[in-house]
Amino acid sequence: MVIDQYVRIGPIGPIDIVPLIPYASMLAIIGFILISVVFVIWMERVVLALVQNRLGPNRVGPRGLLQSIADAIKLFFKEDTRPAGADRTCYYVAPALVMIPALAAGATLPFGTITVRTEAGPQPLPLIVGDVNVGILFILALASLQVYGTVLAGWSANNKYSLLGGLRAAAQAISYELAMSIAVVTAVLIAGSLQLTAIVDQQSGYIWGWLPNWTCFQFYGLGMVATLIYLVAMVAETNRAPFDMPEAESELVAGFHTEYSSMKFAIFFVGEYASMLVVSGVATALWFGGWHAPLPFLQFIPGWIWFVVKVMAIMLTFMWIRASLPRLRYDALMAIGWKRMIPLATVVLLAVAAVDAFNAPVIALATLAAIVAASFWLGWRAQRGTRSGSPHTVTAQGAGGAG
């Protein structure tokens, strides 16, 4: 997209739009998150219905598109209850604490470029609210604050199921944040910057003329392993199935939001989808090339469209995983986080550093072979464990220390 630096709106004189880009980006990112939540909830219900061979929403609006709006209106008219003995302040603040970090984290997310015609010639500018030097750390900081909303909701409601949900949320967030952070450090190491625009810029271009130079395709497959670690940790961070232990309805009623009704419940619901959109946006920027086109001949399409397409593809993966996989047992969830993901992420980080330092691709291949061999060995051990009649699979053994 190319625009002029000075525009004239009616009687108002020429306005320099370059300083206005951050504000326009702010409106765009908040608008995108809040509006697409409506669409994404509809999408999730349609995807689940397709997987489970049923019709899904089909009454309100064309193809049920207005179902989410109908649900919002219904929730708006529900009675707003507060359980007796609830901690009043925390109970009221908790939904906001889920929502605010999700919206604020969009501030350092670059979602495209815009070319501005200046006197010095055309100049590409990133579409981002605040292009800060520690952009990815800012997003990680807000993601780590988001768990307070869940924990406080669980604690303040004065309900044992809520409390259990909140405790699980805290333990799970801490465990998977580690693996996620190590994977993010790998991306930072590959890109050589903490600034998200620099990370995305580094992924422009194509290997052999067709394979996009995204982080997930770099370092001879190690980038792909780190990407998968980030994606798994991302699902766990947003408390989505199969990692939705904080709200496991088969054992905890509705987990941390059992006692919430009306719009407070709606805010938890929307906050979950908003944080899903944000972590998908971060995944796009870190691993899948941000606003860059996947193939050279598709570069004529504006970058922000590619960004939205990639975010929606990751959201679809979220829903697909939810429809496909059963919920994990709690000790297995902890064991996977601490005993599989963190060691794997550390090995990948060290291997990427070694390949980078010695310029030796053989290290990457050796690491990948070792990872595959270790997975086969662990799988074989787990299968032997179940065949001998033991109820505990290998992922559950000795998990008491981690939980």
Add this chain to the structure above:
Amino acid sequence: MSAQMVLFAVLATLSVVTAILVVVHRNPVRSALSLVCNLIVLAVLYLTLSAQFVAAIQIIVYAGAIMVLFLFTVMLLNLGAPEALRETGRVQGVVGVALGLSFLAAILGAGTISAGLGPSAATEESLRTGGTAEAIGRHMFEPGLPWHFAFELTSVLLLVGIVGAVVLAKRRL
């Protein structure tokens, strides 16, 4: 009064108020939450000093990780009964007030000394780039600067802590 002074006044007041609330609250969860607020306000104060990297790390490590663990432990032990936690001894109060006053004196002394040093040598350029991750990394790992040793020593200290935790938690290795 400039805008910066107003911002500093607001943040300083908030940080002091939240710090006092940590001690005053009877409910341990409320105390922990006040401490979280305090840490976040301190991070914003770092930001006004253009130390963006330190601010982000402050939130990630202290507000995001350590305080979640605090809160987790408080909730797990369910320390909701304030009567059981009430301090009965007089000695703690006296010692606490004395320590607080001496700390205040130390801070005031440091403030007077730094006020006597005159204006800082920071330029606009050094303010803009001094707080970035690159600048801190260069400063810490530049050959010839003495920070390597302290850095490695800190990692050894953390390792000792981890080993200690494992030994304490696992009776049988």
